[in-house]
Amino acid sequence: MRIAIFTDTFSPDVNGVANTLENYLTYLEQSEHEYLFITPEKQFSEKTTNQSISHSFISIPFFLYPEYRIHVPKTSQIKTAIKAFQPDIIHVVTPFTIGLYGIKCAKKYNIPLVGSYHTNFDQYLNYYHFQFLSKTIWNYLLKTYQPMDRVFVPSVHTMNLLRTKGFEQLQLWSRGVDTNLFQPIIPNNNVRATYQIHAPYILTYTGRLSSEKNIDRLLALMQSETLKAYDIHWLIVGDGPQKTEMESYGFSNVSYTGFVTKKELAQIYAASDLFVFPSATETFGNVVLEAFASGLPVIGATQGAVNELINDGTRGIACDPDDTEDFVKGISSLLCHPMKRKQMGKNARNFALKKSWNQIFDQLLEDYYMVMYQHYNHTKRA
Numbered sequence: 001m002r003i004a005i006f007t008d009t010f011s012p013d014v015n016g017v018a019n020t021l022e023n024y025l026t027y028l029e030q031s032e033h034e035y036l037f038i039t040p041e042k043q044f045s046e047k048t049t050n051q052s053i054s055h056s057f058i059s060i061p062f063f064l065y066p067e068y069r070i071h072v073p074k075t076s077q078i079k080t081a082i083k084a085f086q087p088d089i090i091h092v093v094t095p096f097t098i099g100l101y102g103i104k105c106a107k108k109y110n111i112p113l114v115g116s117y118h119t120n121f122d123q124y125l126n127y128y129h130f131q132f133l134s135k136t137i138w139n140y141l142l143k144t145y146q147p148m149d150r151v152f153v154p155s156v157h158t159m160n161l162l163r164t165k166g167f168e169q170l171q172l173w174s175r176g177v178d179t180n181l182f183q184p185i186i187p188n189n190n191v192r193a194t195y196q197i198h199a200p201y202i203l204t205y206t207g208r209l210s211s212e213k214n215i216d217r218l219l220a221l222m223q224s225e226t227l228k229a230y231d232i233h234w235l236i237v238g239d240g241p242q243k244t245e246m247e248s249y250g251f252s253n254v255s256y257t258g259f260v261t262k263k264e265l266a267q268i269y270a271a272s273d274l275f276v277f278p279s280a281t282e283t284f285g286n287v288v289l290e291a292f293a294s295g296l297p298v299i300g301a302t303q304g305a306v307n308e309l310i311n312d313g314t315r316g317i318a319c320d321p322d323d324t325e326d327f328v329k330g331i332s333s334l335l336c337h338p339m340k341r342k343q344m345g346k347n348a349r350n351f352a353l354k355k356s357w358n359q360i361f362d363q364l365l366e367d368y369y370m371v372m373y374q375h376y377n378h379t380k381r382a
Contacts, residue, residue: 001033001034001089001369002033002034002036002085002087002088003034003035003087003088003089003091003368004035004036004038004085004087004090004091004102004105004111005024005036005038005090005091005093006092006093006094006098006099007021007037007038007039007040007092007093007094007099008039008093008096008097008099009039009040009093009094010022010037010039010040014238014239014259015208016118016175016284016285016286016287017093017118017119019286020118020175021037021093023176023178024361025037026357028361033365034085036081036082036085038078038098038102039098072097073097073098073101075101078101082105082109088111089111089112089113089368089371089372090102090103090105090111090113090114091114091115091368092106092114092115092116092148093116095115095140095141095144095145099144100144103144103147103148107147112149112368112371112376113147113148113149114148114149114150114151114152115151115152116152116153116173117141117151117152117158117162117167117283118154118283120158120161120281120283120304121137121141122134122137122141123212124281125137138165142165142166142167145167148169149371149374149375150169150170150171150367150371151169151170151171152172152173152367153170153172153173153283154174154284154305155172155174155283155305155308156172157283157305157307158283158305171367173363174355174360175355176289176355176356176357176359177286177289177290177292177293177352177355177356177357178293179293179349179355179356181262181263181266182266182269182352183266183270183293183294183295184270184294184295185270185295186266189270189271190267191235191268191270192271195235195255197255198233199231199232199233199253200230200231201230201231201232201233201273201274201335202232202233202234202235202272202273203234203235203272203273203276203331204234204235204236204269204272204275204276204291204296205218205235205236205237205238205275205276205277206237206238206265206268206275206277206287206290206291207237207238207277207279207287208238208239208240209236209240209241209246210240210241210242211241212279212281213240213278213279214279214281214321215240215242215246215278217278217322217324218236220324221324221327221331222234222254223249224324224328226328226332227328227331228253230335232253233254233255234251234253234254234255235255235257235268235272236254236255236257237265237268238257238258238259239258239259243256265290266290266294269290269291269294270294270295272294273296273335273341274299274334274335275287275296275297275298275299276298276299276327276331277291277298277299277300277301277306278300278301278319278327279300279301279304279306280302280321281304282304282305282306283304283305284309285306285309288300288306288309289309289352289355292309292315292348292349292351292352293348293349293352293353295345295346295348295349296345296348297316297317297341297345298310298316298317299316299317299319299330299331299334300316300317300318300319301318301319301321302318302320302321303321306318313344315348315351317330317333317334318330
């Protein structure tokens with residue numbers, strides 16, 4: 001199969017979409033399939049003759065997510081690449097400029113077209129006081145995804161949300177995790193020494209430090225007198241616009257790691273006791289699956305897709321994202337009951353072991369084949 005993937009975000013970007021695509025690229029490199037990645041930083045990355053062609057082009061930051069940039073693609077070069085590559089299917093990953101040109105190519109050359117939905121930009125509006133744009137955003141997204149033969153979504157929660165907005169041809173495309181990298185025990189783990197941690201408990205957050213991740217709830221938890229009594233050390237992994245504000249509080253029991261390598265992240269998870277993730281805007285929650293693979297129970301939100309992963313308390317505890325005390329109770333209940341915490345950690349690890357990237361991408365390719373079959377059958381009948 002010859003697969004063309006159009007995306008406005010790709011490694012070295014640090015986000016869930018880029019992480020998924022990085023794993024997808026690794027999978028495709030080991031397969032017999034040919035691929036063409038059309039991306040912002042490395043515009044053409046292809047496997048036909050083991051060559052890659054790189055280009056750069058103009059971009060501007062997206063107002064809801066400044067680290068995410070809107071790019072102006074060199075359409076003539078993309079057109080030439082698509083005509084030369086002759087893909088069997090086009091996968092549009094993002095609904096912005098590069099993705100839009102992917103849709104145009106699929107229509108022009110009658111190529112089966114699939115898309116994937118990754119980010120609840122509409123929910124971000126609530127955190128940046130742009131709620132008045134909600135109807136406009138949904139209308140735009142619905143129009144963008146409407147021509148696709150299939151729209152892949154990462155969770156049942158996201159699928160149900162999109163159905164209420166009028167989306168059709170929805171299909172589940174879950175996420176995987178590297179359980180060889182992320183493990184409960186990592187030999188020679190020096191996290192405590194690196195961050196000079198002497199407290200008995202380590203609570204970790206991983207993700208963007210910004211409003212839509214409910215960072216204000218995290219700050220409230222750091223100030224909780226109840227939690228202070230447990231002698232906790234917080235490890236905050238990631239970066240973002242609220243990092244400066246968080247550091248300004250001067251908490252002595254909080255370490256900000258910034259961006260870390262995957263190997264370092266695996267060590268941090270393995271050294272931790274709980275993973276705390278108050279975000280209510282997730283379409284899946286890749287970091288939650290990483291924490292699970294590391295044997296960590298997750299204290300997450302009842303809203304969004306994280307609640308789906310926590311699964312009614314078998315792998316963690318879901319809390320009201322607007323209620324600090326609810327999170328405090330959830331964290332306290334597991335710190336006070338080590339056997340319960342250990343069992344949840346085992347459940348989490350066992351769940352993650354069933355979520356290999358190879359299985360996830362094998363299924364995706366099967367879905368591609370079905371889309372191609374249906375597309376060309378429909379074309380013949382028409």
